[in-house]
Amino acid sequence: MVTYITRRLLGMIPMLFAISVFVFLLMHMAPGNAFTAILDPRLKDPEQLQKALEQAAGLDRPLPWQYWHWLQQFVTGNMGNSFTLHRPVAELLGPALENTLMLAVLAEAMIIVLGIPIGIWQARKPYSAFDYASSTALFVVYSTPYYILAFFLIYFFAIELQWFPAQNAVGTGPGAGSLVDHLHHAILPALSLALSSFAVYSRFTRASMLDVGRLDYVRTAYAKGLSENRVFFKHVFRNAMIPVVTQFGFDIGNLVAGAVILEGLFSYQGMGYLFLQAVYNRDYPVIMATTLIFAVAILIGNLVADVLYAVVDPRIRYN
Amino acid sequence: MSEFLLEVVDLKKYFPITAGVFRRTIGHVKAVDGVSFKLRHGETLGLVGESGCGKSTTGRMIVRILQPTQGRIVFEGHDITNLRGRRLRDMRRQFQMVFQDPFASLNPKMAVGDILAEPLVIHRIASRREADQRVCELLETVGLRAEDRLRYPHEFSGGQRQRIGIARALALNPKLIVADEAVSALDVSMQAQILNLLTELKRTFRLSYIFISHNLAVVRHISDRVGVMYLGQLVELAGKADLFNNPLHPYTEALLSAVPAPKREGRRQRIILQGDVPSPSNPPQGCPFHPRCPKVMDPCRSQRPSWREVRAGHWTACHLYEQ
Amino acid sequence: MPAHLTSSATPSPAAVSRRRTVKSPTRLALERFLRNRAAVGSLVVLCLIVLASLCAPLLTHWDPSYQDLMNTDSPPVWPAHPLGTDANGIDYLARDLYGGRVDFLIGFVDMAVIMLISIVLGGLAGFYGGWVDAVIMRIVDFMMNFPFLLLIIVLQSLVPANTVWLLILVIAATGWANITRFMRGLFLNLREAEYVLAARIVGAGAWRIILRHMLPNVLGPLMVQATLLVANLIFTEAALAILGFDVPVTVPTWGNVLKGAQDFFVLQSEPWAWLPPAGLIFLTILCMNFISDGLRDAFDPCFD
Numbered sequence: 001m002v003t004y005i006t007r008r009l010l011g012m013i014p015m016l017f018a019i020s021v022f023v024f025l026l027m028h029m030a031p032g033n034a035f036t037a038i039l040d041p042r043l044k045d046p047e048q049l050q051k052a053l054e055q056a057a058g059l060d061r062p063l064p065w066q067y068w069h070w071l072q073q074f075v076t077g078n079m080g081n082s083f084t085l086h087r088p089v090a091e092l093l094g095p096a097l098e099n100t101l102m103l104a105v106l107a108e109a110m111i112i113v114l115g116i117p118i119g120i121w122q123a124r125k126p127y128s129a130f131d132y133a134s135s136t137a138l139f140v141v142y143s144t145p146y147y148i149l150a151f152f153l154i155y156f157f158a159i160e161l162q163w164f165p166a167q168n169a170v171g172t173g174p175g176a177g178s179l180v181d182h183l184h185h186a187i188l189p190a191l192s193l194a195l196s197s198f199a200v201y202s203r204f205t206r207a208s209m210l211d212v213g214r215l216d217y218v219r220t221a222y223a224k225g226l227s228e229n230r231v232f233f234k235h236v237f238r239n240a241m242i243p244v245v246t247q248f249g250f251d252i253g254n255l256v257a258g259a260v261i262l263e264g265l266f267s268y269q270g271m272g273y274l275f276l277q278a279v280y281n282r283d284y285p286v287i288m289a290t291t292l293i294f295a296v297a298i299l300i301g302n303l304v305a306d307v308l309y310a311v312v313d314p315r316i317r318y319n
Numbered sequence: 320m321s322e323f324l325l326e327v328v329d330l331k332k333y334f335p336i337t338a339g340v341f342r343r344t345i346g347h348v349k350a351v352d353g354v355s356f357k358l359r360h361g362e363t364l365g366l367v368g369e370s371g372c373g374k375s376t377t378g379r380m381i382v383r384i385l386q387p388t389q390g391r392i393v394f395e396g397h398d399i400t401n402l403r404g405r406r407l408r409d410m411r412r413q414f415q416m417v418f419q420d421p422f423a424s425l426n427p428k429m430a431v432g433d434i435l436a437e438p439l440v441i442h443r444i445a446s447r448r449e450a451d452q453r454v455c456e457l458l459e460t461v462g463l464r465a466e467d468r469l470r471y472p473h474e475f476s477g478g479q480r481q482r483i484g485i486a487r488a489l490a491l492n493p494k495l496i497v498a499d500e501a502v503s504a505l506d507v508s509m510q511a512q513i514l515n516l517l518t519e520l521k522r523t524f525r526l527s528y529i530f531i532s533h534n535l536a537v538v539r540h541i542s543d544r545v546g547v548m549y550l551g552q553l554v555e556l557a558g559k560a561d562l563f564n565n566p567l568h569p570y571t572e573a574l575l576s577a578v579p580a581p582k583r584e585g586r587r588q589r590i591i592l593q594g595d596v597p598s599p600s601n602p603p604q605g606c607p608f609h610p611r612c613p614k615v616m617d618p619c620r621s622q623r624p625s626w627r628e629v630r631a632g633h634w635t636a637c638h639l640y641e642q
Numbered sequence: 643m644p645a646h647l648t649s650s651a652t653p654s655p656a657a658v659s660r661r662r663t664v665k666s667p668t669r670l671a672l673e674r675f676l677r678n679r680a681a682v683g684s685l686v687v688l689c690l691i692v693l694a695s696l697c698a699p700l701l702t703h704w705d706p707s708y709q710d711l712m713n714t715d716s717p718p719v720w721p722a723h724p725l726g727t728d729a730n731g732i733d734y735l736a737r738d739l740y741g742g743r744v745d746f747l748i749g750f751v752d753m754a755v756i757m758l759i760s761i762v763l764g765g766l767a768g769f770y771g772g773w774v775d776a777v778i779m780r781i782v783d784f785m786m787n788f789p790f791l792l793l794i795i796v797l798q799s800l801v802p803a804n805t806v807w808l809l810i811l812v813i814a815a816t817g818w819a820n821i822t823r824f825m826r827g828l829f830l831n832l833r834e835a836e837y838v839l840a841a842r843i844v845g846a847g848a849w850r851i852i853l854r855h856m857l858p859n860v861l862g863p864l865m866v867q868a869t870l871l872v873a874n875l876i877f878t879e880a881a882l883a884i885l886g887f888d889v890p891v892t893v894p895t896w897g898n899v900l901k902g903a904q905d906f907f908v909l910q911s912e913p914w915a916w917l918p919p920a921g922l923i924f925l926t927i928l929c930m931n932f933i934s935d936g937l938r939d940a941f942d943p944c945f946d
Contacts, residue, residue: 003338018784023792030796143928145877147884148920151903159910166906253786260791261881265904276885279792287792295787382843408845416843424836427667428858437854438844469664487840 005307012299016292020074023291024067027284033059034083034282057083057284070288080285082278089289092274097293099169100263100270102186103193104255108248110194111201116244118198119205123240124232126210135203142199146258150192150265157188164188169269189262197254204247208240242312249305253298323393324494324527325358325381325414330390332376336600348600350376352551352607353390355626356634358495363521363528365542365559367535367574369596373551374531378497381529382416383407394495412442415488419500421480425472431458431483432468438490457486460523461516478509485516489524497529502537514541535578539563544632547571550607551599553626557633567635569612606638614639668861674940681936684929691926695742704733706740706894718914726914734899738918741894745926748810748879749872755814757868760822765852767822768829779826785819794887806889813878821867828860835859862941866934873930880923896923 035053054060058069073080079089118138122131141149158166169185170177212218213236221231260272267273271290278286331354333347351373358364366374379385381392383399392400399410418424425434435457436450445453455465461482472480481501488496498517502510518541520526532538538545539559546556547570555568566572573590592611597603603610609619616638618624624636665673676682694701702724704710710723710731718726725734767778794812798804829852832838841855857864876896882888883897884904891898896919903909903916 007342015780015783015787019787022784022788026792026796139931140928143873143931144924145880145927147881148900148924151909151916151920154906155909159906261885264885275789275791280886291789291792294789298787379839384839384842408847411843411845416840418836418840420836424840426837426841426855426859428861429854430664430666437841437846441845441847441850471664471666473667484840487844491844 001307001310005303008303008306012296015299016295019295020071020288020292021067023288024070025063027282027287028063028066030282032282034284035059036282070285074288079289082286083283084281085283085286089285092286093271093289093293096269096271096274099182099186099268100259100272102169102182103190103259103263103268103270104252106183106186106190107193107255107258108251110190111198111251114194115198115201116205119202119244120209120237122202122206123209123213126206131206135206138199138202141195142197142203144196146192146196147261147265149195150189150262153188153192167267185268189266189268192262193255193258197251201244201247205240205244208243209236212236212240242309245312246305246309249301249303249308252301252304256294256297322359323357324360324362324395325529326391326393327357327377327381328355328391328393330354330377330380330392331388332373332380332385333388346600349551349602350599351380351387352599352602353626354548354551354553355390356546356553356556358527358529360494361521361525361527362544363530363542365538365545366529366531366548367533367538367545368548370533371596371599372548373599374548375499377548378416378499378529378531381495382414382497383411408441412491413493414495414497415491415493417481417484417488417496417498417501420504421477421484422472422504424484425480427472430469430471431475434472434483435468435486435490438487442491444491453490457490458483460489460520461486477505478512481505481509481513482516485513485520489520492524493526495527495529497531499531500533501530503532503534510537517541535574547574550596550602552607552636553634554608554637555633555635557635561630561633565633567629567633567640568608568637569614569639570608573613606636668858671862671940675936678936678939680932681940684932684936688926688929688933691742691922691929692746695739695746698736698739698743701739702733702736704736706732706736707892708732708736715912717912725918726912728902728915734915734918737894737899738896738922741896741899741919742922744806744889744893744895745876745879745897745923747806748813749875751810752813752817752875753868753871755810756818756821756871757864759814759818760825761852761857761864763818764822764825764827765829765856766848767826768831768833769848769852769856771830771833775826775830779823782819782823782826785816786823788816790816791885791887794882798887804890806893809879809882809889813875817875817878821871824867825860825864828863829856832856832859862937865941866938869930869934869937873927873934876923876926876930880919 033054035050035057051060058066061069070080077090079093081088082092085092118134122134125131154166157163164187165171165185166188169182171181171185218231218235221235222228226234256272259270260275262268263270263272264276271293274286275290275294277283278290330351331349332351333349335344336346336348337343338345354373354377356364366377368374376385380387383392383402387400390400391398394410394413397410399407402410425431429437432451432454435454436445439445439450439453444450451468454468458465458467463479463482463486467475472483475483481504484501501517502513505513514537517528521528528541530538530541542559544556544558545562546553547562547568548554549570555562555566555571557567562571563575566575569590573592576588576590590613592613594611597607597610603620605621606612606619606624609615612619618638618641622638624638624641626634626636627640628634629640704723710716710727710733712731713719713723713727714731715729716723716727716731718724723733723735725738727733728737763778763782767775790812793816794809797812798808832855838851838855841851846855879888879895880897880900883895883901888895888897888901891901899919900916900923902912903920908915
């Protein structure tokens with residue numbers, strides 16, 4: 001297992017390298033840069049200022065040199081300075097990462113707390129009225145894009161009821177920046193993200209529980225006189241969770257994509273928001289850093305899924 | 320024309336085992352480890368052995384869907400071991416295969432007529448109308464009806480499907496058919512029917528068979544000569560009567576003793592082998608059978624016995640018969 | 643062994659000759675599909691939406707770019723502007739109807755292109771395995787981790803005319819990885835299937851095997867994926883619009899209309915502006931999901 005994980009981690013290096021090269025090339029292929037747009041008409045010689053800024057950022061050098069320079073700095077842990085926010089990228093990433101993690105953890109927690117129990121409940125009495133009604137309702141929610149859910153949530157909870165804020169990751173005024181404040185701001189985007197995918201989990205759980213419930217060893221467990229609850233939780237539940245558990249790792253990709261869209265919609269200052277702002281402003285160092293962090297998150301997520309798979313299912317061995 | 324239809328010389332198939340961070344090859348599964356035999360025109364050679372002994376792998380190498388690691392396959396004097404592309408495709412007309420599982424070996428989405436016409440189309444043997452004509456003939460040859468060509472595989476029973484598989488193998492008028500456990504998935508009454516069909520076809524079309532099976536009774540019924548495989552190697556090869564009446568190799572003896580005798584011959588003592596078949600990734604030194612052999616001697620442990628013709632037409636690899 | 647194979651495996655020869663039409667497994671699956679009420683109902687609703695956007699000129703006389711400057715920001719007025727107008731006086735109903743054309747164009751054209759790419763690449767990877775598979779899968783991994791928003795933005799700034807076709811191209815260029823990975827898995831499963839080996843032995847080449855032997859046997863999952871893909875593409879179009887990376891606002895798309903809801907004033911007090919496109923997107927995706935469910939059940943009768 002250790003060699004397997006090592007191999008996978010080593011395999012990420014060329015992948016991340018290729019992604020960084022491509023992102024780098026793409027960024028520079030587009031006409032203009034971060035300094036084209038900030039020119040102030042009151043300046044005497046705007047072009048000279050632009051030149052000076054470009055020179056300071058090294059944008060006048062040949063591309064390979066720029067890439068090499070960036071790579072050298074990046075490997076030693078220096079991600080450069082933001083072109084437009086005038087702060088080190090690392091400083092920007094800190095709070096953004098925190099906010100996105102808050103969002104992701106909250107969303108994932110809602111998914112598990114809502115999704116898995118509903119799936120189990122459905123599987124206990126399959127084809128009952130509850131099963132049909134809840135399955136249909138979940139199917140409808142699942143088919144609603146999360147940005148549309150977000151609009152409805154904002155409409156009801158932010159505008160009509162005014163329970164939760166619809167913008168920003170932290171508030172202003174007293175108590176701003178506390179954990180409660182953070183949670184308060186994260187709830188609506190997290191709920192938008194969770195609602196559409198918790199249906200996936202409950203469907204998955206239900207199908208898996210039913211599959212396992214049909215197996216011979218479960219019948220044997222009933223036959224030897226175990227109580228329904230005991231069979232259900234000891235024999236069915238544990239094995240039925242195997243496919244569900246692996247879904248967690250793969251979810252990271254969805255969470256990343258969802259975070260970019262929802263953070264944009266909610267102006268929630270997380271990684272997705274930072275990335276979008278950087279893209280609007282052609283802020284090269286920030287684009288590079290956020291892109292690579294997203295890629296690492298997805299790659300690690302896939303690895304975690306595969307490893308979890310082996311951990312919960314002793315039949316699987318990677319070698 | 321060569322005296323032999325097929326010559327297999329020192330055929331080997333090793334599958335690499337990899338490990339570690341960089342997937343270094345740390346060993347091989349020696350699925351087939353040096354098999355040699357010759358097949359005459361019109362002959363049926365049975366290959367028997369336990370599962371995992373390499374008999375199916377051998378069959379698949381002969382029909383060239385597995386590339387041998389080493390060794391040569393010579394068909395009518397042509398070395399076909401490394402043929403590729405067009406020349407391999409042309410050569411394929413000569414040797415065909417019948418598979419074990421009649422439910423898996425027919426494409427469920429193709430009508431039977433299309434399955435049977437496909438070889439003709441690929442090799443540009445027949446026009447559409449001729450192909451249809453030929454398909455009808457083929458179906459009747461294997462005991463089905465011409466109308467069946469419009470139906471789909473799921474509408475047939477296992478035995479009927481196996482007939483379709485045989486018809487497909489016959490479509491190109493091959494000289495050799497490799498039958499890989501061709502009757503093992505069928506119930507006994509059906510087995511007999513298919514075996515009789517194969518025997519009849521052999522006579523009509525002057526076919527040769529390599530008949531791979533783990534079922535001794537079936538092999539005995541259909542074969543002219545029988546080869547016994549153990550752990551990727553041939554341990555004994557002889558005419559049917561010779562092999563079944565006078566087995567030389569201790570493994571063959573043990574294998575035959577496991578067959579319940581239909582008549583009260585009472586002559587054979589059941590030989591119970593100790594231990595399990597060793598892993599083909601780490602076969603024993605010397606004779607592969609020595610850890611379980613009741614007649615094991617010193618040289619068996621260190622030297623691999625040579626493949627020799629001990630009596631006329633009776634080959635074996637065993638130290639008991641060296642010199 | 644699926645039950646439908648064993649149960650009908652041994653009809654008497656007489657029964658067979660009496661039956662006139664022979665039904666292929668694909669045909670049987672489609673017949674099962676047509677008996678699924680939810681799926682067929684969804685298909686009907688979907689056809690109605692497609693039809694409505696194709697026949698847009700018959701349903702509204704407004705052009706989706708005409709600015710009725712006398713009636714800007716109008717609430718619904720029957721019959722002039724049944725769904726009101728936006729700040730420029732453009733009729734919302736016209737935008738919703740014509741917007742469907744663009745969305746379905748993106749959805750179906752990109753679906754076809756992406757399915758084609760995934761069949762070719764997935765087929766090659768699955769059929770050949772080995773290094774061909776390794777190379778293709780590395781590219782797939784790369785694409786799955788690549789921030790495709792960036793690619794869209796760069797391509798949009800490189801190509802002067804930011805049109806629907808550019809968006810279609812960009813989505814196709816970036817959206818094929820997931821499905822290719824899925825198709826490769828399907829093809830790889832069939833690689834050792836005996837009927838595929840049998841086809842190799844009779845001399846079939848790579849493309850014949852991929853297209854005639856493997857493809858028909860993955861038709862069910864393929865159609866399921868294709869419907870889900872259309873739903874996903876319509877989802878993506880609106881998501882891009884909300885982020886501001888869609889086609890120009892002047893082009894009517896559901897996403898471009900929906901995007902108005904980002905203005906909280908519109909969200910709160912002009913539901914006629916954003917509810918219809920939201921409803922159309924939702925309904926289309928819901929129908930596609932029901933259809934894909936129906937297809938899955940029809941092609942895989944064992945599936946619960």
